[in-house]
Amino acid sequence: MPGGIDLHAHTSVSDGTETPAELVAAAVDAGLEVVGITDHDATTGWQHAFDAARGAGLTVVPGLELSTQLDYASVHVLGYLVDPDDPGLVAETERIRAERLSRAQSMVQRIAVDYPTLTWDRVLEHTTPDATVGRPHIADALVELGYVPNRSAAFQSILHWQGGYYRPHDAPPPLEGVRLIVAAGGVPVIAHPGARGPERVLNGPRMRELVDAGLAGLEIAHRDNPPRRAPA
Template sequence: MNERMIRLADQSGRCDLHTHTQASDGMQPPAENVRLAREKGLAALAITDHDTVAGIAEALEAGKQYGITVVPGVEISTRAGGKDIHVLGYYVDPQHGLFLSRLAELRATRAQRNEAIILKLRNLGIDITLEKVVAGIGRELKPDESIGRPHIADELVRLGAAADMRDAFDKYLADGAAAFVLPPRITPEEACQWIIGAGGAPVLAHPGLYGDDELVRGIVERSAFRGIEVYHSDHGPAEEARYLAMAAEYGLVVTGGSDFHGARQGVIFHGDIGSVTVSVDVLGQLKS
């Protein structure tokens, strides 16, 4: 039985190493992600919110309740070769002072980006404000939580400016779209060093989404990655085969995850919890 078949079959001894919560642009509290992991029969789950570790404490407590190993993680936004590149960090210390201050700087940049997006949308004749975006979330944001483009997309759908989440990104929010804003980003190399400094293992996220394997190869060669996300909801068999070969070539740990964000307008992005998994043996490789 090959890896793809295993991931669709028995989930015992499996882990989903890429999920998001309300701490960034996910739809559910961290504890609910953990509960769903238990429901799906997983052994472990990583919480990897964008530029924040605010959801980890709640997830760790829920892990004790549901008997799920929770991997403290993060997903850092970087820039290389003119593209947004995401770097996952596993087993980071969620109380590491310097790391927390660095993440706070990234969230401040994200907030400035959001204001610039809103301004562009208003200049396009759309009656949108950040206050409306926050109100649409339906709850007060905690101090270390942040607004992401999916939240803005939700409001665009509510206003009738887009048919659904995909339409909102295609028209306004994706790279090159009408209201796209390119904020200053750190490099993947810097993100790796930040993660290592906080005691974690850096992993290149969903390389197939960048559409440029030569860029991916250059990033890997310049950066201190421990692993590469071979298995992802948006990777097909061809991508998996290419990145398995790349992992072997560079001696990288093979990781994978659903990139679960929850459901918006009834559609789950990118995949459901447990839809993409790897063996829990990977956890030992990341920690070693």
């Protein structure tokens, strides 16, 4: 019987909890036939995943999850099969990762005013070298310190965008993100489009603009997408 496919997985290169090799092993154990390595704004985990999957009967689809911003809302664009050495994509992802780092440091400083045992060093303990540092790593530190029970609770409270500590990050608009991925020879797909309300952020005209620029699809099966409502 054919196995499953998961085209949106993160490793410790960004905010995942497993190394690329560990993620591949978990995918094999789960009976998957295909897994997509789509770390935030990074492609450095690809080769480790390829090496781990060799002979394991698992196809690794290389990709990334590009950070973009629209009307103060974060919109992520998955890019599959991109050229990791494309100059435009490399320059933008390096800039985004650097900005993510300064954003995370700023948020830690804000949070530490009310949660004083949280420090930047504590956050870094939950990352790997050259990882794309972000809110999930801050969440892990908050869990370790006992301020929240788990990552989800951290994002629903202290790290919520309305929680008082949030700082938006500087990322390109989705249209530019789609164009960057296409220019790098990749296939762009909007990740979890329902996370921030598709009608409010990605309305019809905006979606058509993205399609015209080369958008190839939308991620449907994701916990951040609200369930489909049956017609009244």
